Amino acid sequence: MMLWGAGWPVLKILSQSVSWEVATFWRLAIMSLAYIPVLWWTKKPFRLDKSAWMTVSLSGFLYTLFMVLSFLGVHVATAGAGGMIITTLSPILIVIIAIVFTGFRPSKQHIFGLGLGLLGGMIMVELWEGTILSNIGNLLFIFAAVTWSILSVLAQHSRQYVDPIRYSFFLGLVATLCMFFMAYGHGILSVFDQGFVFWSALLYLSVMTQTVATTIYFIASTKMGSGKASSYMLLVPVFALVSSYEMLGEVPAISLVIGGALSIAAVYWINHAKAD
Numbered sequence: 001m002m003l004w005g006a007g008w009p010v011l012k013i014l015s016q017s018v019s020w021e022v023a024t025f026w027r028l029a030i031m032s033l034a035y036i037p038v039l040w041w042t043k044k045p046f047r048l049d050k051s052a053w054m055t056v057s058l059s060g061f062l063y064t065l066f067m068v069l070s071f072l073g074v075h076v077a078t079a080g081a082g083g084m085i086i087t088t089l090s091p092i093l094i095v096i097i098a099i100v101f102t103g104f105r106p107s108k109q110h111i112f113g114l115g116l117g118l119l120g121g122m123i124m125v126e127l128w129e130g131t132i133l134s135n136i137g138n139l140l141f142i143f144a145a146v147t148w149s150i151l152s153v154l155a156q157h158s159r160q161y162v163d164p165i166r167y168s169f170f171l172g173l174v175a176t177l178c179m180f181f182m183a184y185g186h187g188i189l190s191v192f193d194q195g196f197v198f199w200s201a202l203l204y205l206s207v208m209t210q211t212v213a214t215t216i217y218f219i220a221s222t223k224m225g226s227g228k229a230s231s232y233m234l235l236v237p238v239f240a241l242v243s244s245y246e247m248l249g250e251v252p253a254i255s256l257v258i259g260g261a262l263s264i265a266a267v268y269w270i271n272h273a274k275a276d
Helices: 003-016 020-042 052-076 079-102 107-122 136-160 164-186 196-224 226-248 254-270
Strands: none
Touching: 003 020, 003 052, 003 079, 003 196, 003 226, 020 052, 020 164, 020 254, 052 079, 052 136, 052 164, 052 254, 079 107, 079 136, 079 226, 079 254, 107 226, 107 254, 136 196, 164 196, 196 226, 226 254
Protein backbone atom coordinates (compact mmCIF):
# COMPACT_ATOMS: atom_id res chain seq x y z
CA MET A 1 0.00 0.00 0.00
CA MET A 2 2.95 2.32 0.66
CA LEU A 3 4.36 1.56 -2.80
CA TRP A 4 0.99 2.19 -4.42
CA GLY A 5 0.44 5.40 -2.49
CA ALA A 6 3.75 6.87 -3.60
CA GLY A 7 2.95 5.84 -7.16
CA TRP A 8 0.24 8.51 -7.55
CA PRO A 9 2.50 11.59 -7.45
CA VAL A 10 5.07 9.69 -9.52
CA LEU A 11 2.35 9.06 -12.12
CA LYS A 12 1.62 12.79 -12.13
CA ILE A 13 5.28 13.49 -12.90
CA LEU A 14 5.23 10.94 -15.71
CA SER A 15 2.05 12.37 -17.24
CA GLN A 16 3.77 15.71 -17.81
CA SER A 17 6.53 14.28 -20.03
CA VAL A 18 5.07 12.11 -22.83
CA SER A 19 1.64 11.11 -24.10
CA TRP A 20 -0.35 8.86 -21.82
CA GLU A 21 -0.50 6.15 -24.50
CA VAL A 22 3.29 5.93 -24.76
CA ALA A 23 3.90 6.17 -21.02
CA THR A 24 1.33 3.46 -20.27
CA PHE A 25 2.75 1.13 -22.94
CA TRP A 26 6.30 1.36 -21.59
CA ARG A 27 5.09 1.07 -18.02
CA LEU A 28 3.37 -2.24 -18.85
CA ALA A 29 6.21 -3.48 -21.09
CA ILE A 30 8.87 -2.94 -18.40
CA MET A 31 6.56 -4.51 -15.83
CA SER A 32 6.30 -7.66 -17.98
CA LEU A 33 10.08 -7.83 -18.46
CA ALA A 34 10.60 -7.42 -14.71
CA TYR A 35 8.57 -10.58 -14.09
CA ILE A 36 10.96 -12.77 -16.11
CA PRO A 37 13.64 -13.05 -13.38
CA VAL A 38 10.87 -13.53 -10.80
CA LEU A 39 9.48 -16.48 -12.77
CA TRP A 40 12.98 -17.89 -13.21
CA TRP A 41 13.82 -17.54 -9.51
CA THR A 42 10.56 -19.16 -8.39
CA LYS A 43 10.89 -21.85 -11.09
CA LYS A 44 7.49 -21.09 -12.59
CA PRO A 45 6.89 -22.35 -16.15
CA PHE A 46 6.69 -19.76 -18.94
CA ARG A 47 3.41 -21.16 -20.22
CA LEU A 48 -0.27 -21.03 -19.41
CA ASP A 49 -2.94 -23.74 -19.60
CA LYS A 50 -5.76 -23.23 -22.09
CA SER A 51 -8.27 -23.13 -19.23
CA ALA A 52 -6.60 -20.02 -17.81
CA TRP A 53 -6.32 -17.96 -20.99
CA MET A 54 -9.86 -16.59 -20.96
CA THR A 55 -9.55 -15.32 -17.37
CA VAL A 56 -6.07 -13.91 -17.98
CA SER A 57 -7.07 -12.24 -21.27
CA LEU A 58 -10.10 -10.56 -19.69
CA SER A 59 -7.95 -9.51 -16.75
CA GLY A 60 -5.36 -8.05 -19.11
CA PHE A 61 -8.00 -6.00 -20.91
CA LEU A 62 -9.42 -4.70 -17.61
CA TYR A 63 -5.92 -3.91 -16.36
CA THR A 64 -5.26 -1.89 -19.52
CA LEU A 65 -8.52 -0.01 -19.02
CA PHE A 66 -7.61 0.68 -15.39
CA MET A 67 -4.19 2.03 -16.38
CA VAL A 68 -5.73 4.29 -19.03
CA LEU A 69 -8.42 5.67 -16.71
CA SER A 70 -5.90 6.30 -13.92
CA PHE A 71 -3.44 8.04 -16.25
CA LEU A 72 -6.10 10.26 -17.81
CA GLY A 73 -7.56 11.05 -14.42
CA VAL A 74 -4.29 12.11 -12.82
CA HIS A 75 -3.52 14.21 -15.93
CA VAL A 76 -6.56 16.44 -15.34
CA ALA A 77 -6.93 16.13 -11.55
CA THR A 78 -4.63 15.89 -8.54
CA ALA A 79 -2.59 12.80 -7.71
CA GLY A 80 -3.98 12.84 -4.17
CA ALA A 81 -7.55 12.70 -5.46
CA GLY A 82 -6.76 9.61 -7.52
CA GLY A 83 -5.22 7.86 -4.56
CA MET A 84 -8.24 8.73 -2.44
CA ILE A 85 -11.18 8.01 -4.71
CA ILE A 86 -10.00 4.76 -6.30
CA THR A 87 -8.68 3.13 -3.16
CA THR A 88 -11.62 4.17 -0.98
CA LEU A 89 -14.34 3.07 -3.39
CA SER A 90 -12.67 -0.16 -4.55
CA PRO A 91 -12.94 -2.15 -1.28
CA ILE A 92 -16.64 -1.30 -1.03
CA LEU A 93 -17.31 -2.32 -4.63
CA ILE A 94 -15.23 -5.49 -4.32
CA VAL A 95 -17.26 -6.70 -1.36
CA ILE A 96 -20.52 -5.94 -3.21
CA ILE A 97 -19.31 -7.92 -6.24
CA ALA A 98 -18.12 -10.77 -4.00
CA ILE A 99 -21.51 -10.90 -2.26
CA VAL A 100 -23.43 -11.02 -5.57
CA PHE A 101 -21.19 -13.38 -7.57
CA THR A 102 -19.13 -15.47 -5.13
CA GLY A 103 -21.47 -15.96 -2.18
CA PHE A 104 -19.23 -14.04 0.24
CA ARG A 105 -21.10 -13.33 3.47
CA PRO A 106 -19.64 -10.37 5.40
CA SER A 107 -20.26 -10.09 9.11
CA LYS A 108 -21.91 -7.06 10.69
CA GLN A 109 -18.48 -5.96 11.90
CA HIS A 110 -17.12 -6.24 8.36
CA ILE A 111 -20.01 -4.16 7.01
CA PHE A 112 -19.47 -1.53 9.71
CA GLY A 113 -15.79 -1.29 8.78
CA LEU A 114 -16.63 -0.81 5.11
CA GLY A 115 -19.18 1.84 6.03
CA LEU A 116 -16.53 3.60 8.11
CA GLY A 117 -14.16 3.52 5.14
CA LEU A 118 -16.89 4.89 2.87
CA LEU A 119 -17.54 7.70 5.34
CA GLY A 120 -13.84 8.50 5.33
CA GLY A 121 -13.89 8.63 1.53
CA MET A 122 -16.91 10.97 1.53
CA ILE A 123 -15.13 13.32 3.89
CA MET A 124 -11.92 13.21 1.85
CA VAL A 125 -13.69 14.22 -1.39
CA GLU A 126 -15.91 16.72 0.47
CA LEU A 127 -19.06 15.12 -0.90
CA TRP A 128 -21.25 17.81 0.68
CA GLU A 129 -19.84 20.35 -1.77
CA GLY A 130 -21.65 18.53 -4.59
CA THR A 131 -18.82 19.00 -7.12
CA ILE A 132 -17.35 15.48 -7.34
CA LEU A 133 -19.47 14.40 -10.34
CA SER A 134 -18.82 17.64 -12.23
CA ASN A 135 -15.07 17.01 -12.17
CA ILE A 136 -14.01 14.89 -15.16
CA GLY A 137 -10.93 13.69 -13.29
CA ASN A 138 -13.04 12.40 -10.39
CA LEU A 139 -15.38 10.61 -12.81
CA LEU A 140 -12.41 8.89 -14.43
CA PHE A 141 -11.19 7.80 -11.00
CA ILE A 142 -14.66 6.40 -10.16
CA PHE A 143 -14.71 4.36 -13.38
CA ALA A 144 -11.17 3.18 -12.58
CA ALA A 145 -12.38 2.01 -9.15
CA VAL A 146 -15.15 -0.04 -10.76
CA THR A 147 -12.65 -1.59 -13.19
CA TRP A 148 -10.17 -2.46 -10.44
CA SER A 149 -12.93 -4.01 -8.33
CA ILE A 150 -13.93 -6.41 -11.12
CA LEU A 151 -10.26 -7.20 -11.75
CA SER A 152 -9.66 -8.02 -8.07
CA VAL A 153 -12.50 -10.54 -8.00
CA LEU A 154 -11.15 -12.10 -11.21
CA ALA A 155 -7.70 -12.35 -9.59
CA GLN A 156 -9.19 -14.35 -6.74
CA HIS A 157 -11.09 -16.55 -9.22
CA SER A 158 -7.92 -17.16 -11.24
CA ARG A 159 -6.32 -19.23 -8.47
CA GLN A 160 -8.30 -22.19 -9.80
CA TYR A 161 -6.20 -22.11 -12.97
CA VAL A 162 -2.89 -20.34 -12.33
CA ASP A 163 -0.64 -19.13 -9.51
CA PRO A 164 -0.53 -15.36 -8.76
CA ILE A 165 2.96 -14.76 -10.19
CA ARG A 166 2.24 -16.27 -13.61
CA TYR A 167 -1.18 -14.63 -13.56
CA SER A 168 0.44 -11.22 -13.09
CA PHE A 169 3.06 -11.90 -15.77
CA PHE A 170 0.63 -12.98 -18.49
CA LEU A 171 -1.83 -10.26 -17.50
CA GLY A 172 0.99 -7.78 -18.11
CA LEU A 173 1.75 -9.30 -21.52
CA VAL A 174 -1.88 -9.01 -22.63
CA ALA A 175 -2.08 -5.43 -21.38
CA THR A 176 1.21 -4.53 -23.10
CA LEU A 177 -0.10 -5.87 -26.41
CA CYS A 178 -3.32 -3.86 -26.03
CA MET A 179 -1.40 -0.66 -25.33
CA PHE A 180 1.05 -1.22 -28.19
CA PHE A 181 -1.70 -0.70 -30.75
CA MET A 182 -2.83 2.44 -28.93
CA ALA A 183 0.66 3.91 -28.54
CA TYR A 184 2.15 3.03 -31.95
CA GLY A 185 1.13 6.25 -33.68
CA HIS A 186 2.11 8.56 -30.80
CA GLY A 187 5.91 8.42 -30.94
CA ILE A 188 6.48 5.17 -29.11
CA LEU A 189 10.26 5.73 -29.03
CA SER A 190 10.00 9.26 -27.61
CA VAL A 191 10.79 7.91 -24.13
CA PHE A 192 14.45 7.60 -25.14
CA ASP A 193 14.63 11.41 -25.41
CA GLN A 194 13.71 11.81 -21.74
CA GLY A 195 16.04 12.38 -18.82
CA PHE A 196 16.81 10.89 -15.42
CA VAL A 197 13.65 12.09 -13.64
CA PHE A 198 11.37 10.57 -16.28
CA TRP A 199 13.14 7.20 -16.28
CA SER A 200 13.26 7.08 -12.49
CA ALA A 201 9.49 7.64 -12.41
CA LEU A 202 8.86 5.09 -15.17
CA LEU A 203 10.99 2.39 -13.52
CA TYR A 204 9.38 3.01 -10.14
CA LEU A 205 5.87 2.69 -11.57
CA SER A 206 6.78 -0.34 -13.70
CA VAL A 207 8.76 -2.36 -11.18
CA MET A 208 7.84 -1.22 -7.67
CA THR A 209 4.13 -0.46 -8.04
CA GLN A 210 3.41 -3.04 -10.75
CA THR A 211 5.73 -6.06 -10.46
CA VAL A 212 6.29 -5.89 -6.70
CA ALA A 213 3.19 -4.29 -5.17
CA THR A 214 0.59 -5.73 -7.55
CA THR A 215 1.97 -9.26 -7.21
CA ILE A 216 1.89 -8.97 -3.43
CA TYR A 217 -1.72 -7.80 -3.65
CA PHE A 218 -2.80 -10.66 -5.95
CA ILE A 219 -1.06 -13.20 -3.69
CA ALA A 220 -2.90 -11.71 -0.71
CA SER A 221 -6.21 -11.86 -2.60
CA THR A 222 -5.81 -15.57 -3.30
CA LYS A 223 -4.93 -16.35 0.33
CA MET A 224 -7.16 -13.90 2.25
CA GLY A 225 -9.99 -13.45 -0.22
CA SER A 226 -10.54 -10.35 -2.34
CA GLY A 227 -12.94 -8.79 0.18
CA LYS A 228 -10.47 -8.76 3.07
CA ALA A 229 -7.33 -8.08 1.03
CA SER A 230 -8.96 -5.08 -0.64
CA SER A 231 -9.61 -3.45 2.75
CA TYR A 232 -5.90 -2.60 2.93
CA MET A 233 -6.43 -0.31 -0.05
CA LEU A 234 -8.05 2.13 2.37
CA LEU A 235 -4.49 2.90 3.55
CA VAL A 236 -3.35 4.04 0.10
CA PRO A 237 -5.00 7.51 0.32
CA VAL A 238 -2.94 8.30 3.41
CA PHE A 239 0.33 7.32 1.73
CA ALA A 240 -0.75 9.08 -1.48
CA LEU A 241 -1.42 12.34 0.37
CA VAL A 242 1.90 12.26 2.22
CA SER A 243 3.81 11.42 -0.97
CA SER A 244 1.96 14.09 -2.98
CA TYR A 245 2.88 16.67 -0.38
CA GLU A 246 6.55 15.64 -0.36
CA MET A 247 6.97 15.35 -4.15
CA LEU A 248 4.50 17.86 -5.59
CA GLY A 249 3.80 20.24 -2.73
CA GLU A 250 0.08 19.35 -2.70
CA VAL A 251 -1.06 20.51 0.74
CA PRO A 252 -3.83 18.23 2.10
CA ALA A 253 -7.00 19.85 3.44
CA ILE A 254 -8.24 19.07 6.95
CA SER A 255 -11.02 16.97 5.39
CA LEU A 256 -8.37 14.71 3.86
CA VAL A 257 -6.64 14.25 7.19
CA ILE A 258 -9.89 13.36 8.99
CA GLY A 259 -11.03 11.08 6.19
CA GLY A 260 -7.65 9.36 6.10
CA ALA A 261 -7.80 8.67 9.84
CA LEU A 262 -11.23 7.06 9.42
CA SER A 263 -9.90 4.92 6.56
CA ILE A 264 -7.09 3.61 8.75
CA ALA A 265 -9.61 2.79 11.46
CA ALA A 266 -11.72 0.98 8.86
CA VAL A 267 -8.82 -1.29 7.87
CA TYR A 268 -8.24 -2.24 11.51
CA TRP A 269 -11.95 -2.91 12.02
CA ILE A 270 -12.38 -5.02 8.86
CA ASN A 271 -9.33 -7.16 9.55
CA HIS A 272 -10.63 -8.05 12.99
CA ALA A 273 -13.97 -9.12 11.54
CA LYS A 274 -14.91 -12.67 10.65
CA ALA A 275 -17.24 -13.65 7.81
CA ASP A 276 -20.55 -15.22 8.86
